[in-house]
Amino acid sequence: MAINTQRIPSPIEGARVRRVKLPHYLRLDGGRFLLGLVAILCLMSLVVLVQTGNVATKGYAISALEAERTALIREHSLLQERQARAQSLERIRRRAEQIGLRPLTPDQVRYVELSAEMSTPPPKDDR
Secondary structure, three states: OOOOOOOOOOHHHHHHHHHHHHHHHHOOOHHHHHHHHHHHHHHHHHHHHHHHHHHHHHHHHHHHHHHHHHHHHHHHHHHHHHHHHHOOHHHHHHHHHHOOOOOOOHHHOOOOOOOHHHHOOOOOOOO
């Protein structure tokens, strides 16, 4: 029977070797440092660009809302003016004449006189 005298490498040995080589890969020389710096600057520029876009979009929305507010204020003023004209006494008199109403004459006036006991309010019930 043949005996194998060769040592079988264990997975732990391979991990140890890779761990020893890891700082070599992480070491930053001039080119890698510059590449990392460029990547960070690109990310920062992207963040600034996104924020600027958001601010511009909200600025346009605010501008549109202010224009709408101005239009609504103008419309409100016009409606108040129309209401004031509609409530003028001369216009009311003309409209009343158009629909056939006439001013009250003195012989059409009737007064009702109430006695003193009818003009006093009834007593309150204290329940």
